[in-house]
Amino acid sequence: MKIKINENFKNIKENYLFSDINKRVKAYKSTHPDADIIRLGIGDVTLPLPKIVVDEMAKASIEMGAKETFKGYPPEYGYDFLREMVVDYYKRNKVTLDLEDVFISDGAKSDIGNIVDILGDNDIYIPNPVYPVYVDSNLMSGRKVYYIEGNEKNKFLPMPDGLDCKPKVIYLCSPNNPTGATYSYDELVKWVEYAYESGSLIIFDSAYEAFITDGSPRSIYQIPMAKHVAIEISSLSKMAGFTGIRCGFTIIPKELTVGDTSINALWKRRCATKFNGVSYPVQRAAYVALSPEGVEESKKNLAIYKKNTEMLCELFDKKGIWYSGGKNSPYIWMRCPNGMKSFEFFDYLLDKANIVGTPGVGFGECGEGYFRLTSFASNEDTKKAVERLNKLL
């Protein structure tokens, strides 16, 4: 063919992180067939869904087979029963939303990727290290991306201090993937004030909010005026174990405007054109998962993951190893010991303790020298891993 392709795809680095990890583990296994390898690199939930959730999904599935209860095309923005439940979920967290602010998605990743459709050619500011989707989705559409450096000094919570006062699009993720670092109320106030003063938009990824236990904001809308500067994109994936079920939601308050253009109306139009809504049985499952009863059930799973981060944090505290996350997050972001680089420590850990984690440099160059451990293995495996790390470090 002689048509033009999107040349911006050539600017996206191929991400070989996880295939590289798999190769190294495979090679190690082939020379050490009896090694009892523990995987603390998993970025996906592992515990089954609560019974009330799967029962609801099964029930709704069966209903699709009967004339009286069959449902055709869902509304593009989500069924009102689920949008109302999202409003209620936020209300329990003291945030008031309008039903029309809520868009049901097939997961946060889709909306984070697609949100660029409604935006013009803005400068994009993204913390580093970072979830790669923010960067790649912007590079694909030809935007210029600037990194805001995360480091030990700012506890991997970069602030707007050094930024100019021009309008920009800023991605924030709190609790952060991969660093687990979580903005405090006061820090988010500064970001919202900066956005307001500079005329910027914050795209706030709150996919890990359910892991927050220290009172830090779980939604950017807990900050005054945030509805004038922020879109919030969230997910049931980690909160309710929905990674395989696929459901999330995006909040675009009607207060969010550029001149007389409503961002909510733009996104509505985008959804109506390029999306046809989320599967009905999935929305029913999400409805139950977000109900007070469903949230209580999911908390049992979160408690199991939490026990893992506690064991790891306790060890690192004892050993005096610097880390972020763990407290409000399923991720622990540790400094590699003895000045080791990320991949050096990866190999060392695999060889000496048969533990697999994720090299921090895989999330951006500011991650070099750091390492991500996750809480999604079993309590037993994590306990064993902690014992091995205790001897090794």
Next chain:
Amino acid sequence: MKIKINENFKNIKENYLFSDINKRVKAYKSTHPDADIIRLGIGDVTLPLPKIVVDEMAKASIEMGAKETFKGYPPEYGYDFLREMVVDYYKRNKVTLDLEDVFISDGAKSDIGNIVDILGDNDIYIPNPVYPVYVDSNLMSGRKVYYIEGNEKNKFLPMPDGLDCKPKVIYLCSPNNPTGATYSYDELVKWVEYAYESGSLIIFDSAYEAFITDGSPRSIYQIPMAKHVAIEISSLSKMAGFTGIRCGFTIIPKELTVGDTSINALWKRRCATKFNGVSYPVQRAAYVALSPEGVEESKKNLAIYKKNTEMLCELFDKKGIWYSGGKNSPYIWMRCPNGMKSFEFFDYLLDKANIVGTPGVGFGECGEGYFRLTSFASNEDTKKAVERLNKLL
């Protein structure tokens, strides 16, 4: 905010078609409260899903609640079990695909809308009348759209005859929404040859292929060399009643290249960045729906819809009213009687026969003077409608 928004959104016409229809029906009802209104405007399936399909979905849902059978993130391109079933589905239709050519989606509309992401700034050629998503998704990304006129002379099956030989992106939908018109083998050969010679890409929407009964191609890949010029986007929505379940598939053969760039690789990258796969229970349901047994079950529903189109076609044949579709499609696209305009006939039909259809002009200006009737009402209602039309026309 002072950020830039995507100004191209201003070029998209608001589509008031269905809200306008609803308003007119509501107004009529308020003055005629006892009218027995029959809706032949429905563009969505109405019959429940086969039992084997919903049972599988319920079973897979329950499995998500048990440790041994729980599934996390699905593969971005779909589970291999379902991709293999798509390959098998095509094989039954004498088309050979590679598993890697197949991408599982949450419905054809999403992929039709998102496919523009991987393309550069090409001229876009779209038949008119048309499914609005082709036009709007291109206008949103600032592309120049040219219409290829459908009319009675070409039986609403525009051909490439008058087109220049420059490379372009061409959207074809066969059987067509809204006209029901279906390209023959020879006609598609001409399109594929044109695309090959001009270096163009065809985006072929085959969402209605299961309605084909006269031997016309159900896939563009039945045409020699089509793998070098065409992407095919399809859906389980109409074929298997999945409008509320949300599953489709997109075929991008590895033969499809621009220079040394593989379109398949571009789309793979797009999916890996902006999509996280389709719900596991949905994919299990789709697997059963596409199996030979599932297809047989769905045919029972298709036969009920087909009976409706037959009743309508028989009447129009008897009355000598020009129409396209009906034979290979759930849609009948009729010429409005007595030179009436689309909305004029809408009001006439509502008032004189209490029948609601869809004014053809709502699908583009080439639809003016035409009218779409659909087969998704019940057999009883359609029979009643045919009796009323018999008296009226």
